[in-house]
Amino acid sequence: METLISSKVQEAHPEDPSKIGCVHPMEDVLRMDRIPHIWCPGCGIGLAVTAFSAALERANIDLDKMSIVSGIGCTGRVAGYVKLDSFHTTHGRAIAFATGIKVANPKIKVVVFSGDGDLIAIGGNHFIHAARRNIDMLVICVNNFIYAMTGGQVAPTTPLAAYATTCPFGCVEPPFNIPYIADSSGAVYVARWTTLHIRRLSNSIVEALNKKGFSVIEVISPCAQYYSRINRLGDGLDMMKFYHNNSEIRHGEDTKNLDIGFQKKIIVGKFVDRERPTYTERYNEWLSELKGAKDEPG
Amino acid sequence: MKTDPKGVLTGLHRLNGNHACAEGALAAGCRFLGGYPIVPALEIYERFLERAKQVGATFIQMEDEISALAAVLGASWTGKKTMTVTSGPGMSLMMEHLGLGVMLETPCVIVNIQRAGPSIGIPNRPSQGDMMQVRWGSHGDYEIIALCPSSPQEMFDCTIKAFNLSERYRIPVSVISDEYVAHLKEDVVIPPAEEIVVEPRRYYTGSKDNYLPFKRDKDFVPRMVNIGDGYRFHVTGLTHDDRGYPVMNEECQEYNVHPLVSKIRNYADEIIEIQEAEIDDAEIIIISYGATSRAALKAMEQARRSGIKVGSLKLVTVWPFPEKRVGELAKKVNAFVVPEMNFGQVVLEVERCSYGNTNVIFVPHGDKGVENTDDLLSAIKHATQEKSVRDGLIEYKQARE
Numbered sequence: 154m155e156t157l158i159s160s161k162v163q164e165a166h167p168e169d170p171s172k173i174g175c176v177h178p179m180e181d182v183l184r185m186d187r188i189p190h191i192w193c194p195g196c197g198i199g200l201a202v203t204a205f206s207a208a209l210e211r212a213n214i215d216l217d218k219m220s221i222v223s224g225i226g227c228t229g230r231v232a233g234y235v236k237l238d239s240f241h242t243t244h245g246r247a248i249a250f251a252t253g254i255k256v257a258n259p260k261i262k263v264v265v266f267s268g269d270g271d272l273i274a275i276g277g278n279h280f281i282h283a284a285r286r287n288i289d290m291l292v293i294c295v296n297n298f299i300y301a302m303t304g305g306q307v308a309p310t311t312p313l314a315a316y317a318t319t320c321p322f323g324c325v326e327p328p329f330n331i332p333y334i335a336d337s338s339g340a341v342y343v344a345r346w347t348t349l350h351i352r353r354l355s356n357s358i359v360e361a362l363n364k365k366g367f368s369v370i371e372v373i374s375p376c377a378q379y380y381s382r383i384n385r386l387g388d389g390l391d392m393m394k395f396y397h398n399n400s401e402i403r404h405g406e407d408t409k410n411l412d413i414g415f416q417k418k419i420i421v422g423k424f425v426d427r428e429r430p431t432y433t434e435r436y437n438e439w440l441s442e443l444k445g446a447k448d449e450p451g
Numbered sequence: 452m453k454t455d456p457k458g459v460l461t462g463l464h465r466l467n468g469n470h471a472c473a474e475g476a477l478a479a480g481c482r483f484l485g486g487y488p489i490v491p492a493l494e495i496y497e498r499f500l501e502r503a504k505q506v507g508a509t510f511i512q513m514e515d516e517i518s519a520l521a522a523v524l525g526a527s528w529t530g531k532k533t534m535t536v537t538s539g540p541g542m543s544l545m546m547e548h549l550g551l552g553v554m555l556e557t558p559c560v561i562v563n564i565q566r567a568g569p570s571i572g573i574p575n576r577p578s579q580g581d582m583m584q585v586r587w588g589s590h591g592d593y594e595i596i597a598l599c600p601s602s603p604q605e606m607f608d609c610t611i612k613a614f615n616l617s618e619r620y621r622i623p624v625s626v627i628s629d630e631y632v633a634h635l636k637e638d639v640v641i642p643p644a645e646e647i648v649v650e651p652r653r654y655y656t657g658s659k660d661n662y663l664p665f666k667r668d669k670d671f672v673p674r675m676v677n678i679g680d681g682y683r684f685h686v687t688g689l690t691h692d693d694r695g696y697p698v699m700n701e702e703c704q705e706y707n708v709h710p711l712v713s714k715i716r717n718y719a720d721e722i723i724e725i726q727e728a729e730i731d732d733a734e735i736i737i738i739s740y741g742a743t744s745r746a747a748l749k750a751m752e753q754a755r756r757s758g759i760k761v762g763s764l765k766l767v768t769v770w771p772f773p774e775k776r777v778g779e780l781a782k783k784v785n786a787f788v789v790p791e792m793n794f795g796q797v798v799l800e801v802e803r804c805s806y807g808n809t810n811v812i813f814v815p816h817g818d819k820g821v822e823n824t825d826d827l828l829s830a831i832k833h834a835t836q837e838k839s840v841r842d843g844l845i846e847y848k849q850a851r852e
Contacts, residue, residue, distance in 0.1 A: 184685065222525070233685055239685045241685070242551060252521075253511075253524065254525040254529055257527075257533070278518075279518050279521075
């Protein structure tokens with residue numbers, strides 16, 4: 154975890170080690186005036202934000218030229234805690250909003266940070282179309298298998314047979330396999346990690362931030378308050394132990410094989426890393442071809 | 452097409468309403484259009500696209516109208532003037548982001564070329580059925596600005612005005628026209644670029660550390676910054692304070708939402724544009740907007756020729772509604788005649804603002820042709836009859852049924 158602790162702390166207090174900890178190591182990228190955050194004890198979203206913040210410090214990107222957009226839900230609150238030009242928008246529409254930002258000003262690096270219900274259920278259409286267009290943005294999808302903000306309803310990612318308040322006899326709908334949707338819709342970078350794999354997740358975010366095109370990172374996260382409680386899976390720590398014992402790193406695995414069953418093995422890793430021209434590249438190419446034509450303003 | 456460097460197509464052109472709207476948008480400095488194809492609005496999109504390359508404008512066809520307006524709002528925060536175009540069914544989908552636009556106080560223009568509804572209705576027939584939707588369609592409390600052009604020239608002028616109002620008041624402004632005006636070809640005079648008044652965006656200019664995205668200036672409107680300017684601001688659709696941070700209590704709800712309403716209501720006199728004709732000696736006034744005001748002016752002349760003193764009040768701005776003026780006139784005239792291509796929407800507002808001081812006769816207009824004045828003239832005749840106007844109105848209604 155050394156990489157996550159900023160050298161700024163030592164720089165700020167070189168002589169007095171007791172003051173280490175007075176400055177939050179991620180003060181530069183978090184809105185400290187909004188802490189404490191709203192997430193429950195045992196929730197994994199904070200870990201995802203930690204990995205993201207650590208990645209921002211290492212990614213060598215001008216943070217002033219970066220924008221983060223979130224939708225609604227627990228993960229939808231991320232935009233409010235990250236000190237970038239940040240937008241907390243409507244339910245499911247974060248990608249659409251971010252598409253507008255990116256297309257209108259391609260110099261802005263755009264990140265969409267939201268949950269599985271937001272991005273894959275209500276926002277599923279925007280997700281596949283942004284991937285198809287290959288809009289240059291990074292989508293971090295925190296998947297906790299449930300609608301947690303509203304109190305534990307079934308999500309499009311809830312594994313078969315898992316309980317939720319709106320499926321009291323066990324989920325009867327097969328869940329989406331997020332990396333598979335992303336891959337088949339045209340994403341250029343697809344990875345999945347759990348909140349236990351925080352260093353690998355952070356490295357993956359750095360890699361994806363420097364990748365041109367539609368990148369998707371799924372972060373499997375414990376929901377200790379609802380998903381775990383309803384399904385009697387223990388607290389956040391028990392979930393982390395479960396990830397430790399049941400996740401397997403398989404880079405390059407065919408995304409077809411990444412379904413997640415209830416309390417079954419979770420395959421993590423980087424699955425897709427390819428090149429495709431982005432929307433902006435194609436658009437500019439089209440524009441430059443036309444600009445040479447007789448229709449030049451004059 | 453030869454344009455000046457600002458993209459203004461100066462000169463006299465024969466354009467339909469849709470093309471005039473696209474030209475107006477470009478002249479106002481619109482450089483981003485996000486849309487989704489829909490009859491009868493798509494010519495605006497096509498015209499904009501055709502001209503985009505000359506002026507360096509960007510466009511994107513999104514996957515639906517929900518995302519179209521979402522993209523427009525996102526693009527607006529990059530500093531571009533942005534617009535989307537649609538018709539009734541698309542407007543229904545856009546209501547979600549009309550609300551977000553109001554809450555984030557994001558300037559943009561929504562052009563709605565109304566077609567017959569409800570639901571799919573008739574895609575290529577005119578209607579004025581979305582007048583209340585544009586005012587009340589999104590949930591929660593808000594005020595809105597909507598302009599109703601009645602000719603291609605007005606389409607051009609109103610589109611520019613809509614952009615200016617949206618920048619001035621930081622609000623999505625609707626240009627709410629109809630299929631008739633959109634496909635009507637008339638002469639449009641486009642002035643030179645330097646004669647077109649274009650309201651620039653009002654930016655925050657203070658230090659980076661002190662920027663509060665929703666701190667209201669003296670004019671009730673907060674100052675904007677662009678994404679990428681280094682302010683690292685946060686905005687949210689949740690009820691928020693000056694910092695743009697969510698605060699979930701009643702005081703903040705009042706603090707946040709009240710100004711969204713008052714910034715329009717307090718400046719209604721500045722926003723409202725109405726056109727009056729032959730008002731001074733009028734005993735009956737036709738209140739109309741959009742395509743129906745063409746028939747209204749014609750009916751006024753015909754009635755005057757037969758000796759009935761009729762005036763016309765044409766609403767260029769329907770929302771905010773010219774409450775004061777209608778209230779004043781209600782005390783002076785015998786009746787208001789309100790033709791609309793719907794089954795009674797803006798007429799409700801006319802009735803409300805008359806405070807019972809005059810009779811209001813609604814004319815469901817358009818089923819005999821948009822420019823046909825028969826129904827209007829018969830309503831005017833009923834209004835002049837010696838018996839009480841209320842009786843005349845009942846008779847008129849029965850005659851129609």
